Amino acid sequence: xxxxxxxxxxxxxxxxxxxxxxxxxAGGVGIAAPVAGAAGSVVGxxxxxxxxxxxxxxxxxxxxxxQAMRYLLVWCxxxxxxxxxxxxxxxxxxxxYLPVKLAVMALLAVGWNHLLHRRYVFAG
Numbered sequence: 768x769x770x771x772x773x774x775x776x777x778x779x780x781x782x783x784x785x786x787x788x789x790x791x792x793a794g795g796v797g798i799a800a801p802v803a804g805a806a807g808s809v810v811g812x813x814x815x816x817x818x819x820x821x822x823x824x825x826x827x828x829x830x831x832x833x834q835a836m837r838y839l840l841v842w843c844x845x846x847x848x849x850x851x852x853x854x855x856x857x858x859x860x861x862x863x864y865l866p867v868k869l870a871v872m873a874l875l876a877v878g879w880n881h882l883l884h885r886r887y888v889f890a891g
Contacts, residue, residue: 778876804871
């Protein structure tokens with residue numbers, strides 16, 4: 768239970784940076800929302816890996832290269848899914864990027880990230 772709570776707090780911190788990057792690029796600079804969302808995922812991913820490894824899953828004593836490679840695979844899947852779902856919501860359906868981004872992040876946090884981080888990336 769402790770790992771789950773820490774993982775969610777780690778995800779919350781990463782999400783804050785992800786959203787800030789997305790909003791700054793899409794709303795401030797005018798970059799297309801799916802591209803801005805992908806950039807936000809890059810920033811959030813780096814923060815999330817570091818916090819999960821060192822704090823949430825207490826896996827810093829295990830080989831970081833293997834974890835990084837596994838995280839990269841999971842993260843690439845996350846970015847592809849995030850980009851595709853943002854394209855669907857924003858460009859196909861026509862919704863505003865911010866609620867779509869929030870919904871996509873929530874869906875992937877539960878159905879993709881935590882599950883694969885716990886059972887694959889940082890598994891003991």
